[in-house]
Amino acid sequence: MKKVTKKNAAPSLQFNTNWQYDPSPESTDHVVIDKQYDLFINGKFVKPTKGKYFDTINPARETVIAKVAEAGREDVDKAVSAARNAYDKVWSKMPAAERGKYIYRIARIIQERARELSIIESMDGGKPIRESRDIDVPLAAAHFFYYAGWADKLDFAFPGKKAAPLGVAGQIIPWNFPLLMAAWKIAPALAAGNTVVLKPAETTPLTALKLAEIIRDADLPPGVVNIITGAGETGAAIVNHPGINKIAFTGSTDVGKIIQKSLAGTSKKYTLELGGKAANIIFEDAAIDQAVEGIINGIFFNQGHVCCAGSRLFVQEGVAKTVIKKLKDRIETLIVGDPLDKNTDIGAINSRAQLNKIKSLVKIGVNEGGTMHQSSCSLPAKGFWFKPTLFTDVAQSSRIVQEEVFGPVLAIQTFRTVEEVIEKANNTPYGLSGGVWTDKGSKVFKVSSKLRAGVIWANTYNKFDPTSPFGGYKESGLGREGGLHGLYAYMK
Ligand code: ADP
Numbered sequence: 002m003k004k005v006t007k008k009n010a011a012p013s014l015q016f017n018t019n020w021q022y023d024p025s026p027e028s029t030d031h032v033v034i035d036k037q038y039d040l041f042i043n044g045k046f047v048k049p050t051k052g053k054y055f056d057t058i059n060p061a062r063e064t065v066i067a068k069v070a071e072a073g074r075e076d077v078d079k080a081v082s083a084a085r086n087a088y089d090k091v092w093s094k095m096p097a098a099e100r101g102k103y104i105y106r107i108a109r110i111i112q113e114r115a116r117e118l119s120i121i122e123s124m125d126g127g128k129p130i131r132e133s134r135d136i137d138v139p140l141a142a143a144h145f146f147y148y149a150g151w152a153d154k155l156d157f158a159f160p161g162k163k164a165a166p167l168g169v170a171g172q173i174i175p176w177n178f179p180l181l182m183a184a185w186k187i188a189p190a191l192a193a194g195n196t197v198v199l200k201p202a203e204t205t206p207l208t209a210l211k212l213a214e215i216i217r218d219a220d221l222p223p224g225v226v227n228i229i230t231g232a233g234e235t236g237a238a239i240v241n242h243p244g245i246n247k248i249a250f251t252g253s254t255d256v257g258k259i260i261q262k263s264l265a266g267t268s269k270k271y272t273l274e275l276g277g278k279a280a281n282i283i284f285e286d287a288a289i290d291q292a293v294e295g296i297i298n299g300i301f302f303n304q305g306h307v308c309c310a311g312s313r314l315f316v317q318e319g320v321a322k323t324v325i326k327k328l329k330d331r332i333e334t335l336i337v338g339d340p341l342d343k344n345t346d347i348g349a350i351n352s353r354a355q356l357n358k359i360k361s362l363v364k365i366g367v368n369e370g371g372t373m374h375q376s377s378c379s380l381p382a383k384g385f386w387f388k389p390t391l392f393t394d395v396a397q398s399s400r401i402v403q404e405e406v407f408g409p410v411l412a413i414q415t416f417r418t419v420e421e422v423i424e425k426a427n428n429t430p431y432g433l434s435g436g437v438w439t440d441k442g443s444k445v446f447k448v449s450s451k452l453r454a455g456v457i458w459a460n461t462y463n464k465f466d467p468t469s470p471f472g473g474y475k476e477s478g479l480g481r482e483g484g485l486h487g488l489y490a491y492m493k
Pocket residue numbers: 173174175176200201202203231232233234235236237238240251252253254256257259260
């Protein structure tokens with residue numbers, strides 16, 4: 002028999018965290034990004050009235066990607082007039098099946114340009130290309146396909162009711178899923194027969210502007226969709242414009258409250274999808290490795306820039322030690338870095354402001370007595386980055402447990418009984434989502450029926466589908482998007 006020496010020994014099967022993948026960056030050669038973008042109003046790109054532009058930057062490199070127009074009141078007014086005109090003269094009069102054809106066309110062009118859109122999403126927002134390629138862009142197309150199908154079946158969607166659109170919808174979206182949020186908003190609005198003025202977030206306007214090009218290329222009648230860029234003031238001008246019939250907002254709870262106040266007493270309808278502080282609950286009988294992977298996906302997916310992120314973990318005492326050890330091991334293997342690299346798990350934080358917010362809450366967490374554990378990974382010298390972070394020894398009252406960090410930071414607590422964990426999980430001003438990990442179906446039903454949250458995942462996390470409604474309780478918002486609920490929000 003051959004003697005086994007060090008040289009001819011089989012490679013160790015032991016898990017070795019020292020190896021690294023070779024870089025595998027997505028090529029940007031075929032991506033066309035203009036130096037400057039104007040406002041998409043009435044089917045054309047037009048200059049902002051005051052001639053003001055702002056920079057949109059690549060958060061992984063801190064370089065300017067393009068200049069983008071800042072819409073003032075006059076521009077909002079032009080966009081709303083164009084939408085009203087298109088609603089009165091064209092879109093509300095068009096046979097519903099024809100409307101559907103336009104929406105299908107948008108869906109197909111998104112699919113055709115999927116690669117380009119994914120790259121731009123990752124460049125502008127910092128999210129890993131794997132996510133924009135596999136989640137954001139396919140789901141955006143899926144929403145247009147799904148709602149296109151409803152356009153000529155509205156009377157079947159709501160039996161016994163005569164479905165009628167609301168008119169002009171003002172839509173304001175955040176920076177965490179820029180193209181997908183635009184699809185969530187625009188697709189049901191158009192299918193229901195409304196016209197739209199949409200404003201993307203100021204740090205991620207590029208895929209919405211690409212969508213404007215797609216809408217133009219799909220030959221949508223001018224004014225049916227208007228896409229204008231700018232920051233909070235532009236958003237407020239949309240909210241307060243008297244020509245708007247419905248506001249759909251996704252963003253922070255603070256801004257949601259401002260919007261709700263300014264809409265009180267008006268006839269405008271509104272839906273608000275706001276913050277979250279989701280509880281992920283692991284019971285002792287759960288498939289632990291599957292649960293650990295789900296927890297990792299729930300909080301580190303998109304750098305934790307997800308309103309439904311599973312940012313609080315409740316783990317039953319008997320398995321707490323094991324789960325925490327496995328989580329520590331797993332974050333050590335997460336690859337943090339270039340969003341365009343196909344190996345990357347955690348990309349760049351969206352902006353310096355967001356990075357500062359994460360840093361300040363984490364500091365508060367440490368000062369409050371929490372025990373922090375971070376991955377030992379190194380971070381690129383330029384750009385906005387934050388290491389995957391775990392907190393143990395936190396209290397229900399800790400700010401890191403109560404407040405939305407919107408970053409890759411997980412607060413871990415333990416529990417003994419089902420009643421205790423329900424009480425703890427519901428002890429939050431938010432109620433957007435949650436997760437339950439257990440082998441027992443009955444426990445899933447018991448816990449999920451008692452959690453005050455709009456979406457509960459069982460033995461999985463962060464799964465989305467256009468047919469499924471999404472939205473929150475309490476300070477997480479009002480109304481639902483997705484599915485028939487999402488369509489209903491755009492109808493009289
Ligand atoms: P975040 O804290 O996640 O950046 P924001 O709520 O500040 O979320 O932003 C979400 C969207 O709301 C962005 O498009 C932003 O420009 C817009 N926005 C900010 N302030 C206001 C406001 N006062 N009225 C309307 N829209 C606003």
